[in-house]
Amino acid sequence: MLYRENGQFKTSYAADQQVFPIAQDRWAVVGIVVFAFVAVPLLVDEYMFRAILIPFLILSLAALGVNILVGYCGQITLGAGAFMAVGAYAAYNFHIRVEGMPLLLSLLLGGFTSALVGIVFGIPSLRVRGLYLAVATLAAQFFTDWVFLRIPWFTDNSLSGNVSVSNLQVMGWQLNNPLNKYLFCLAFLTVFALLAKNMTRSAIGRQWMAIRDMDVAAEVIGIRPLFAKLSAFAVSSFFVGTAGALWAFVHLASWEPAAFSVDRSFQLLFMVIIGGLGSVMGSFFGAAFIVILPIVLNRLLPEIGDLVGVEISTAGISHAELIIFGGLIIFFLIKEPHGLARLWSTGKEKLRLWPFPH
Amino acid sequence: MSRKIGEVILDLKKVSLSFGGVKALTDISFDVREHEIRAIIGPNGAGKSSMLNVINGVYRPQEGEIILRGQHFTKMSPYKAARAGISRTFQNIALFKGMNVIDNLMTGRNMKIRSNLIQQAFWWGPARREELGHRAKVEEVIDFLEIQHIRKTPVGRLPYGLQKRVDLGRALAMEPSILLLDEPMAGMNVEEKQDMCRFILDVNDQFGTTIVLIEHDMAVVMDISDRVVVLDYGKKIGDGDPDAVRANPDVISAYLGASH
Amino acid sequence: MGFFLETLIGGLMAGMLYSLVALGFVLIFKASGVFNFAQGAMVLFAALAMARFAEWIPGWFGLEGSYLGTAAAFVVAGALMFVVAWLIERLVLRHLVNQEGATLLMATLGIAYVLEGIGSTLFGNDIYKIDVGMPKDPVFLFEEVFPGGLLINKEDFIAALIAAVLVGLLTLFFQKTTTGRALRAVADDHQAAQSIGIPLNRIWVIVWCVAGLVALVAGVIWGSKLGVQFSLSTVALRALPVVILGGLTSVPGAILGGLIIGVGEKLSEVYLGPMVGGGIEIWFAYVLALVVLLFRPQGLFGEKIIDRV
Numbered sequence: 007m008l009y010r011e012n013g014q015f016k017t018s019y020a021a022d023q024q025v026f027p028i029a030q031d032r033w034a035v036v037g038i039v040v041f042a043f044v045a046v047p048l049l050v051d052e053y054m055f056r057a058i059l060i061p062f063l064i065l066s067l068a069a070l071g072v073n074i075l076v077g078y079c080g081q082i083t084l085g086a087g088a089f090m091a092v093g094a095y096a097a098y099n100f101h102i103r104v105e106g107m108p109l110l111l112s113l114l115l116g117g118f119t120s121a122l123v124g125i126v127f128g129i130p131s132l133r134v135r136g137l138y139l140a141v142a143t144l145a146a147q148f149f150t151d152w153v154f155l156r157i158p159w160f161t162d163n164s165l166s167g168n169v170s171v172s173n174l175q176v177m178g179w180q181l182n183n184p185l186n187k188y189l190f191c192l193a194f195l196t197v198f199a200l201l202a203k204n205m206t207r208s209a210i211g212r213q214w215m216a217i218r219d220m221d222v223a224a225e226v227i228g229i230r231p232l233f234a235k236l237s238a239f240a241v242s243s244f245f246v247g248t249a250g251a252l253w254a255f256v257h258l259a260s261w262e263p264a265a266f267s268v269d270r271s272f273q274l275l276f277m278v279i280i281g282g283l284g285s286v287m288g289s290f291f292g293a294a295f296i297v298i299l300p301i302v303l304n305r306l307l308p309e310i311g312d313l314v315g316v317e318i319s320t321a322g323i324s325h326a327e328l329i330i331f332g333g334l335i336i337f338f339l340i341k342e343p344h345g346l347a348r349l350w351s352t353g354k355e356k357l358r359l360w361p362f363p364h
Numbered sequence: 365m366s367r368k369i370g371e372v373i374l375d376l377k378k379v380s381l382s383f384g385g386v387k388a389l390t391d392i393s394f395d396v397r398e399h400e401i402r403a404i405i406g407p408n409g410a411g412k413s414s415m416l417n418v419i420n421g422v423y424r425p426q427e428g429e430i431i432l433r434g435q436h437f438t439k440m441s442p443y444k445a446a447r448a449g450i451s452r453t454f455q456n457i458a459l460f461k462g463m464n465v466i467d468n469l470m471t472g473r474n475m476k477i478r479s480n481l482i483q484q485a486f487w488w489g490p491a492r493r494e495e496l497g498h499r500a501k502v503e504e505v506i507d508f509l510e511i512q513h514i515r516k517t518p519v520g521r522l523p524y525g526l527q528k529r530v531d532l533g534r535a536l537a538m539e540p541s542i543l544l545l546d547e548p549m550a551g552m553n554v555e556e557k558q559d560m561c562r563f564i565l566d567v568n569d570q571f572g573t574t575i576v577l578i579e580h581d582m583a584v585v586m587d588i589s590d591r592v593v594v595l596d597y598g599k600k601i602g603d604g605d606p607d608a609v610r611a612n613p614d615v616i617s618a619y620l621g622a623s624h
Numbered sequence: 625m626g627f628f629l630e631t632l633i634g635g636l637m638a639g640m641l642y643s644l645v646a647l648g649f650v651l652i653f654k655a656s657g658v659f660n661f662a663q664g665a666m667v668l669f670a671a672l673a674m675a676r677f678a679e680w681i682p683g684w685f686g687l688e689g690s691y692l693g694t695a696a697a698f699v700v701a702g703a704l705m706f707v708v709a710w711l712i713e714r715l716v717l718r719h720l721v722n723q724e725g726a727t728l729l730m731a732t733l734g735i736a737y738v739l740e741g742i743g744s745t746l747f748g749n750d751i752y753k754i755d756v757g758m759p760k761d762p763v764f765l766f767e768e769v770f771p772g773g774l775l776i777n778k779e780d781f782i783a784a785l786i787a788a789v790l791v792g793l794l795t796l797f798f799q800k801t802t803t804g805r806a807l808r809a810v811a812d813d814h815q816a817a818q819s820i821g822i823p824l825n826r827i828w829v830i831v832w833c834v835a836g837l838v839a840l841v842a843g844v845i846w847g848s849k850l851g852v853q854f855s856l857s858t859v860a861l862r863a864l865p866v867v868i869l870g871g872l873t874s875v876p877g878a879i880l881g882g883l884i885i886g887v888g889e890k891l892s893e894v895y896l897g898p899m900v901g902g903g904i905e906i907w908f909a910y911v912l913a914l915v916v917l918l919f920r921p922q923g924l925f926g927e928k929i930i931d932r933v
């Protein structure tokens with residue numbers, strides 16, 4: 007009864023093209039955002055912020071970026087970690103080399119640099135697609151791994167690319183406790199999610215999807231593949247790079263290139279698969295799932311072991327994690343290729359028709 | 365309303381196309397006049413689809429040129445063709461399956477979008493106004509093709525006949541001056557064919573759009589087209605109005621004779 | 625000159641091993657359109673199985689110190705790979721027929737995780753040795769041509785020989801046997817092959833079995849050279865550019881690609897590395913493959929793709 011759109015008539019195209027055309031959705035989203043900004047800080051302890059919420063927010067942002075490229079534009083990437091690294095180290099260089107550079111600007115410039123690098127590594131996409139492209143993006147991954155490990159200039163001559171930042175503040179507001187860090191990341195994610203949603207519902211988003219669904223036909227109706235693909239690479243890398251800068255500055259504070267290895271790239275790809283390709287909402291679901299799963303397994307597996315009388319070692323847990331993780335990926339691909347986001351929308355569809363299921 | 369067939373706007377001169385060693389088209393020349401309905405017919409494998417692909421630049425012919433409104437193109441590209449006002453539909457429906465009908469038609473308006481990425485990201489002023497303006501135009505096409513009830517359905521879920529109609533809609537949303545139709549009626553039942561015929565004639569009538577179409581249904585072709593080109597094994601064997609083509613002995617032996 | 629040739633030969637030897645892993649990729653891709661990211665995990669799994677069985681079996685049956693134990697271990701590990709292949713087909717691929725390449729790729733990533741996890745759980749995750757009695761001593765060749773001769777590792781040489789023989793056998797299998805012909809038919813068109821009565825599922829099991837065997841051989845060779853450890857699964861990442869360079873559908877392409885990459889890596893590391901700080905062999909192969917892709921999107925030997933509308 008609650009979730010029904012009877013009586014909500016659209017009298018203009020503007021009303022029909024809102025982000026959330028159904029009133030209940032609108033209120034729900036406003037509610038969640040208010041809850042996240044006001045109620046969560048009152049309810050949650052430091053561990054929660056540090057281990058779950060902050061990683062979730064930043065990885066959601068990165069997953070959003072990956073989803074733009076993979077889910078919306080259909081270009082597989084196995085090199086997302088590379089663009090996180092570029093964002094992080096570029097922001098670091100702006101931060102330490104430019105006197106009085108505001109933190110916010112450093113972070114965004116990190117994202118911007120990552121966008122430029124993204125365009126360069128997106129060029130192969132004009133010639134190759136699918137699996138070949140996936141391998142081409144791995145080139146970006148291994149190349150940046152090497153650059154930040156071996157070229158000292160990028161890392162201010164530090165040993166093996168290990169750098170750190172401290173005393174972060176935004177316009178006098180200290181980022182020195184988990185709560186402030188959380189709010190900072192939350193603000194970032196809120197703005198970027200809105201931007202992503204706007205792009206995907208306007209001309210640029212349709213260009214991306216057209217290229218994804220049928221590239222020859224897209225060209226025939228006057229979409230330039232060059233622009234569509236490279237803009238997707240740029241926007242995606244901007245998101246991912248900014249997330250990388252946040253991950254390094256706000257979450258880690260001290261990091262080395264290994265923080266952005268190929269494993270990170272795979273992790274981001276899994277987030278968008280499990281969450282839902284081509285869905286902004288799905289990026290959040292996927293990030294939440296992958297951040298929370300290992301924590302849950304870590305707590306749960308030893309207890310299950312106790313129940314059946316087997317002691318599970320830490321190594322055993324990490325192996326079990328691998329197995330469960332891989333199994334889940336396969337399960338999702340087989341059972342629900344559109345991910346958690348599709349389960350969500352099927353649920354909503356059922357609710358709209360309730361009590362008349364079909 | 366009476367149509368006035370105008371000057372030649374599209375002229376193909378001595379076009380030859382081959383893939384590897386296989387000749388798909390040999391030395392083909394024909395022209396298309398403004399506002400006319402021009403049909404290309406021929407048995408399977410005669411090179412009809414290749415012909416359309418040459419016109420809008422999906423294939424690059426090895427020889428020959430395309431003259432479009434007095435402009436010479438030796439190298440046409442799909443993008444240039446779209447710019448010049450050529451749009452088309454596809455034999456094996458090439459819709460964007462992940463998008464709904466409105467979005468598919470909106471992609472047809474893509475060339476007319478002026479706002480940039482940043483404006484679109486912020487859904488700011490011009491981007492928003494444009495989006496609404498084009499939506500209104502798209503709704504006109506939806507009304508014209510009588511597909512209001514499916515406007516929010518993802519096209520992958522539509523039945524074949526409706527997909528063909530949406531494919532036409534996307535081409536129309538571009539407001540083309542020349543419309544290329546690749547077997548618009550293939551695989552349709554009689555009612556769907558009648559509808560499609562009506563839409564084609566209406567488009568030609570109301571918007572004055574020049575139409576080049578490939579079709580297998582002889583009765584339809586002879587009824588609606590002004591002039592017909594006949595291809596066989598990549599060569600042109602006939603050209604003229606339907607009656608002349610019907611009487612052409614080469615055509616009868618190569619095509620009509622064989623199929624009847 | 626002698627040094628250059630030594631580097632070149634070293635590169636060719638390493639390249640042969642890349643070819644072997646790449647071959648696993650190509651086999652599966654040709655027959656099922658699956659880009660098997662789990663090939664590396666299969667190599668790890670096979671090598672782990674081989675190392676541990678070679679340790680356990682002699683103990684169980686009292687075959688210490690004899691070649692029989694090693695041979696038995698090889699057979700058991702091979703059988704285990706067949707079981708793995710069968711399970712993969714049964715539990716994963718069968719349910720993903722006619723899915724897009726990207727979906728299948730990601731499914732194999734999942735398989736890779738599961739295999740790594742199970743492998744470590746069953747066989748442990750320390751560093752193990754595989755000793756199949758390969759000679760370790762170097763030999764000197766052409767001493768009369770070059771001062772000091774060319775230093776060549778016997779082990780490398782034998783490994784390359786084994787790889788070459790395996791490649792030859794596989795080519796014969798593909799070209800000359802009925803099963804091979806069925807495999808090629810399936811590769812061309814699943815539905816058409818099915819419609820003339822080729823059992824798709826059985827073909828896939830066979831291909832994965834063959835790929836499993838190739839993985840076992842690759843695992844034994846790599847393992848006896850470098851020891852068996854978790855990082856062995858990253859050999860797949862090293863072999864990827866090989867496949868891209870050679871073309872996904874070409875067996876000779878995989879071989880040649882492997883050799884080119886092997887030689888390119890060694891030469892670039894030796895001659896180019898010092899200029900830029902070393903460690904470039906990790907990305908050199910990828911950049912090389914990328915450059916080739918820009919000019920020949922289907923790889924050196926892949927089949928050209930014509931878009932049809």
